[in-house]
Amino acid sequence: MSDERKFPRAVETVTASLAAVVVGGVWLGSHAPRRPPLALPTVLLVVAAALLLAGVVMITRVSGFSWDTFVRVGRWALVAYIVAAGMIEFAFVRNHTRGAPLVVVTGMLVVFALDVPFLIATTVARYED
Amino acid sequence: MQQTSTIDVPPARPDRKIPIVPLAGLPVVAVLIGFVIYAIASNKFWPLMFCHVAGGALWTSIDLFVGLAIGPIIGGMSPAARAEFSAKFMPKMVIIMPTVVTMTLATGLQIALRLGTLTVNSDARSWLIASMIVVGVMAVIALGVLEPANITVLWEMNKPNPNPEIIGRMMKRFVYTAGITGIMQVATLVIMTRVATL
Numbered sequence: 100m101s102d103e104r105k106f107p108r109a110v111e112t113v114t115a116s117l118a119a120v121v122v123g124g125v126w127l128g129s130h131a132p133r134r135p136p137l138a139l140p141t142v143l144l145v146v147a148a149a150l151l152l153a154g155v156v157m158i159t160r161v162s163g164f165s166w167d168t169f170v171r172v173g174r175w176a177l178v179a180y181i182v183a184a185g186m187i188e189f190a191f192v193r194n195h196t197r198g199a200p201l202v203v204v205t206g207m208l209v210v211f212a213l214d215v216p217f218l219i220a221t222t223v224a225r226y227e228d
Numbered sequence: 229m230q231q232t233s234t235i236d237v238p239p240a241r242p243d244r245k246i247p248i249v250p251l252a253g254l255p256v257v258a259v260l261i262g263f264v265i266y267a268i269a270s271n272k273f274w275p276l277m278f279c280h281v282a283g284g285a286l287w288t289s290i291d292l293f294v295g296l297a298i299g300p301i302i303g304g305m306s307p308a309a310r311a312e313f314s315a316k317f318m319p320k321m322v323i324i325m326p327t328v329v330t331m332t333l334a335t336g337l338q339i340a341l342r343l344g345t346l347t348v349n350s351d352a353r354s355w356l357i358a359s360m361i362v363v364g365v366m367a368v369i370a371l372g373v374l375e376p377a378n379i380t381v382l383w384e385m386n387k388p389n390p391n392p393e394i395i396g397r398m399m400k401r402f403v404y405t406a407g408i409t410g411i412m413q414v415a416t417l418v419i420m421t422r423v424a425t426l
Binding site for chain 1: 249261264265268269271326329330333334335337338340341346347348356357360361364367368371372373375376377379380383384391394
């Protein structure tokens with residue numbers, strides 16, 4: 100309750116970052132096998148990265164935040180989501196995605212692989228004593 | 229007015245440490261992920277189809293069953309029973325769900341490209357884009373809300389003095405979001421059966 104009010108909206112912000120990445124991914128996927136227009140996904144990638152960064156900044160300002168728990172939970176989640184993102188990247192590369200579309204896809208997958216561990220680790224760490 | 233449901237009641241703490249990731253399941257996950265890599269690299273139709281159909285069927289069934297059957301049952305359990313059930317059930321979900329989701333999604337795009345169902349003149353194209361949107365919404369709910377709640381419950385239960393308010397809040401979040409993704413999986417069933425019969 101009171102901690103709900105005190106804690107910044109980092110989780111909500113990074114969930115919005117995840118949503119931006121997902122919308123960009125759907126946009127790119129829906130244009131396959133043609134070369135997709137990259138303006139919208141590029142904007143979404145920049146927005147997603149900015150929201151992730153904002154989320155990180157928000158939790159750095161929380162006094163007494165349990166960084167130890169954040170790292171302990173986050174590192175394993177990061178390993179898991181690097182594997183998942185790597186599989187998706189592999190599928191795109193295997194299907195001849197090259198050049199600028201591959202750069203945007205890779206950027207989105209990097210943000211995705213950071214967003215989810217952040218969400219898990221922050222949700223756990225915010226309730227740590 | 230705050231509704232008092234059984235989800236809010238403090239759960240009993242299990243006596244032993246709850247494994248958040250069941251290590252015994254990791255070799256199975258490694259074999260399945262290895263098979264997905266083989267399917268994508270070889271571009272053979274049967275391995276791709278096996279990963280997509282088997283992974284998708286499990287994903288949809290588990291989401292429906294957990295969201296619409298198990299979730300309400302958990303909500304109605306006594307606190308002690310709920311704690312014991314969650315301690316055994318949630319670690320399994322931690323490794324099963326990401327695995328079946330990866331199997332389904334990583335091979336889905338390749339199958340669509342192989343079959344040409346994403347090309348502009350394909351009748352299935354609009355259905356597949358609808359499917360991507362449904363999956364996208366489910367992904368944000370599952371990864372942004374459900375999975376963090378799941379891990380937080382397990383983490384909290386492992387503490388010497390777990391906070392029942394946190395566990396209750398996270399369990400409520402888990403049950404509700406599982407219900408939402410369960411209902412959304414009905415849309416996936418409609419879309420996929422429609423695509424298969426076009």
